[in-house]
Structure formats: C-alpha cells, structure tokens
Amino acid sequence: DVKVTQSSRYLVKRTGEKVFLECVQDMDHENMFWYRQDPGLGLRLIYFSYDVKMKEKGDIPEGYSVSREKKERFSLILESASTNQTSMYLCASSLSGLAETQYFGPGTRLLVL
C-alpha cells in the first residue's frame, strides 16, 4: 500500500510565523503535490514537483514556497503565516506521469491566529 505521511495532524500558529509542513511518501513516487482544501472551494493545488529539486506553481502559490531535496520528501513553507492561510493542507504523491492516480496523506489542519 502507498503510504503518505504528514508531519502534523493539527497545528496552531500565530500571524507572521514561519510554518513548515512536511510530507513523506514511501513508494518511490516521482510526483508530489500540495493542496489546500476549504469549504465550498474544494481542493486547490498550491505547488507540485515532478522530480527532486524541481517545482512548479499550481493555481494558488502566493504566500507559499516548497522544497524537495529528496525524492520521498516534499515540504510546504509558509514564509509569514496569515489568517487566510487557515485551512486543511493535503499532500499527495503519484507515479511518473502527472495524470496518474494521486494518493493523499492524512492532512494537516492549520489554524493561524
């Protein structure tokens, strides 16, 4: 079974803090993704990566950055957290070919106060 893990299930941060969300997959997948999910808006892609050290912007990259130093790990960084970044953050991975099935981690619920 594919396993995607995320470093935290719940996080509470203050406005202006730097926030790191970590994601690890154990299936040697090429592609990794970060989404945020908000009521009524569904899943929106923030960034994705199709190889180590490669990254591509998704639909809503503003206020976020990412890092992929190792194939199995994809980090999402909020340089200066803001209240409108309160959300559920979901990491996903897939085999090579960006239209392959994506497998999701359990999600991180982030609250920015």
Add this chain to the structure above:
Amino acid sequence: RKEVEQDPGPFNVPEGATVAFNCTYSNSASQSFFWYRQDCRKEPKLLMSVYSSGNEDGRFTAQLNRASQYISLLIRDSKLSDSATYLCAVDLTGNQFYFGTGTSLTVIP
C-alpha cells in the same frame, strides 16, 4: 464557469436506494478521470478510475460521456457505510488534476 463542477448535494437516500452523481468538466481534451471518496475530516481516497467504456466495481459504476463532457458515479444498493463526500478529479491540462468541490451523500437507515 468552473473547470470541474459537481452538485454539492446533500443527497440523503434510504438504505438500498440507487443514487447517481455527475461531474462536468470544461476541457474536451481531458484524458484521465477519477472518483475519490472522502470521509469527514479524513483525506480523499481513490474510489475508482473512469474508463472510456465505463467500468464497474461491485455496487459502483463509473461512466464517461465525452460528448457532454461529464463523468458519473452510480451507487446501487446503498449502504450506511457509503455516507461520505465524493470528489471527481479530471486531468484538464495534461499535467494537473482539478478536483470538484464534492458531493455529500448520507445514507439513512
């Protein structure tokens, strides 16, 4: 128009009923389609892929209508355990999936 649209519901159906959801998409060149299930406060999990000829997995049937640009999910003999939100995912650009906002299903005893 949203790239991928679903009726948010909620759909409340009795046990044993048949229920169907549709998901429309904007790009006629889309090639890959999936249905995911998401339980409350959990991550989406793949339910089934959608093939051009339609496909079935037990009580679940997925179909693609390219002419009208929608996919559908049919659930027969609904169980209480089918209560969840169902998300469609469509590859619109060849390198990115777009997800619908989900359709909420509650199966009532």
